[in-house]
Amino acid sequence: MNVNNIFIFILIFPLILFSQIKESNSSSELLLVKYEHSIHMENLPTATTVNAFLRVNKYGSIYEMDFLNNSNFQKEEDSESVAIFAIKPKVNDFIYKNLVTKDIFSIQRIGMKPFLVRDSDTIFNWTIKNEFEYILGYKSQKATTTHRGRDYIAYFTTEIEFNNGPWKFGNLPGLILKVFSEDDVFKIVANEIEIRNTENEIENPYIDNIDKSISWEAFTNAYKKKSEELKHYRSPDGGVRSIPKRGIETYIED
Amino acid sequence: MKKILILFILAFGFMSFTSNESVTSQTSINEDLSVENFDFKLDYIKDIACTATVTYNGEVRETFTFYASQSGGLANACTRARTAALMYILSQGGDTTGL
Numbered sequence: 001m002n003v004n005n006i007f008i009f010i011l012i013f014p015l016i017l018f019s020q021i022k023e024s025n026s027s028s029e030l031l032l033v034k035y036e037h038s039i040h041m042e043n044l045p046t047a048t049t050v051n052a053f054l055r056v057n058k059y060g061s062i063y064e065m066d067f068l069n070n071s072n073f074q075k076e077e078d079s080e081s082v083a084i085f086a087i088k089p090k091v092n093d094f095i096y097k098n099l100v101t102k103d104i105f106s107i108q109r110i111g112m113k114p115f116l117v118r119d120s121d122t123i124f125n126w127t128i129k130n131e132f133e134y135i136l137g138y139k140s141q142k143a144t145t146t147h148r149g150r151d152y153i154a155y156f157t158t159e160i161e162f163n164n165g166p167w168k169f170g171n172l173p174g175l176i177l178k179v180f181s182e183d184d185v186f187k188i189v190a191n192e193i194e195i196r197n198t199e200n201e202i203e204n205p206y207i208d209n210i211d212k213s214i215s216w217e218a219f220t221n222a223y224k225k226k227s228e229e230l231k232h233y234r235s236p237d238g239g240v241r242s243i244p245k246r247g248i249e250t251y252i253e254d
Numbered sequence: 255m256k257k258i259l260i261l262f263i264l265a266f267g268f269m270s271f272t273s274n275e276s277v278t279s280q281t282s283i284n285e286d287l288s289v290e291n292f293d294f295k296l297d298y299i300k301d302i303a304c305t306a307t308v309t310y311n312g313e314v315r316e317t318f319t320f321y322a323s324q325s326g327g328l329a330n331a332c333t334r335a336r337t338a339a340l341m342y343i344l345s346q347g348g349d350t351t352g353l
Contacts, residue, residue, distance in 0.1 A: 039311075039312035039313065040312075041309075041312065041313060041314060043307075043314060044307075044309060044312075044314065047312070048311065048312030065311070067311045089310065089311060093311060109310070109315065111315055111316050111346075112310065112315055112316070112346040235338065237320070237324075237325070237334055238320060238321065238324035238325065239318055239319065239320045239334060239335065239338050240318075240319045240320075241316060241317065241318055241319075241338075242316070242317050242319070243315070243316055243317075244313075244314045244317075247313040247314065248313065
């Protein structure tokens with residue numbers, strides 16, 4: 001290789017490299033946020049805390065709750081009168097948001113029977129407050145709302161150009177970094193943020209079953225019907241069964 | 255030599271275009287959302303009844319209650335509640351090994 005060839009190589013190589021980086025920047029950005037996702041239902045002795053991952057691009061987002069790797073699943077008590085066993089699901093839970101149609105898809109359950117439920121991000125009507133705190137170095141503004149039986153406080157930042165949030169939360173003019181119910185039942189806090197340049201798309205994990213999706217109203221109607229059925233149920237040995245009126249969200253209003 | 259240099263530049267460019275990391279979840283959520291196992295809680299109410307609670311991913315899914323007066327005592331009620339919860343777990347495709 002003579003000196004001319006080396007000179008040409010040195011000139012051309014950076015041109016190719018930088019032209020590709022520029023193209024990647026202009027194609028699409030993917031936001032990755034890791035959250036700590038915690039649930040402590042009122043009638044259970046301990047909280048369930050898992051990692052959760054939000055992936056967002058211009059068209060959609062997926063929030064994955066990593067219950068499969070829940071290290072908190074441990075045998076906590078086991079006696080004649082009290083027993084709690086640790087136990088893992090076969091798949092993680094996902095919440096998918098279509099940012100074009102504003103639809104939110106999630107799995108809701110009656111007992112253990114799963115239903116694909118379609119919500120809209122308009123389910124959240126926030127009141128934005130003039131209060132701020134810094135989360136992971138981002139100036140975050142306070143907002144409050146009431147959603148299906150619980151009062152929530154959220155902190156969102158406009159310093160990251162994505163309007164989204166963990167779980168179903170959204171419909172704020174920024175990225176939600178922290179949100180919790182005032183009764184301490186449900187709490188989600190961001191602990192890592194990354195923005196990547198990528199051409200990968202975010203696909204709806206429920207795409208094969210989307211024609212089976214039902215509205216929240218249809219789901220809660222089915223839930224009430226099942227609850228009423230169980231009120232009249234008696235096992236041959238006198239036992240009764242019931243399903244709760246609410247989990248994170250209220251299924252049956254008092 | 256020039257050909258080798260050109261091939262190298264072309265190959266490098268091709269690799270750069272195809273080396274984006276895949277971050278899209280391909281997990282398909284279908285109907286079979288059955289689980290291996292569940293959280294399981296057994297509790298009793300002031301010597302009157304015993305309730306076994308089945309939870310999944312931190313939320314209560316179903317409860318099974320047996321009354322002492324109908325079960326020949328609280329101990330029997332608790333045994334029946336526990337058995338009913340285990341049968342429910344099995345009916346949902348769960349694994350009750352060790353429960």
